[in-house]
Amino acid sequence: xxxxxxxxxxxxxxxxxxxxxxxxxxxxxxxxxxxxxxxxxxxxxxxxxxxxxxxxxxxxxxxxxxxxxxxxxxxxxxxxxxxxxxxxxxxxx
Numbered sequence: 492x493x494x495x496x497x498x499x500x501x502x503x504x505x506x507x508x509x510x511x512x513x514x515x516x517x518x519x520x521x522x523x524x525x526x527x528x529x530x531x532x533x534x535x536x537x538x539x540x541x542x543x544x545x546x547x548x549x550x551x552x553x554x555x556x557x558x559x560x561x562x563x564x565x566x567x568x569x570x571x572x573x574x575x576x577x578x579x580x581x582x583x584x
Contacts, residue, residue, distance in 0.1 A: 505558055535566050
């Protein structure tokens with residue numbers, strides 16, 4: 492994978508993560524559909540793969556690599572918070 496493709500992939504993942512954050516705040520119902528969950532989990536997995544690949548090959552600039560790491564962690568934290576909220580809501584009488 493060349494450097495330009497790596498950077499494009501990283502940029503796409505960052506944008507997807509920011510879109511997920513937007514929908515999580517303003518329209519969370521769309522994230523809980525099957526396509527929404529597939530995109531959500533796929534972007535998290537893609538973020539971890541992109542970060543690992545970029546770190547091993549050195550084809551991503553350090554700032555871009557850090558940004559992929561931060562947005563992937565943020566998206567993962569949103570997923571965990573959603574699970575906690577869902578558990579809390581379902582346990583209410």
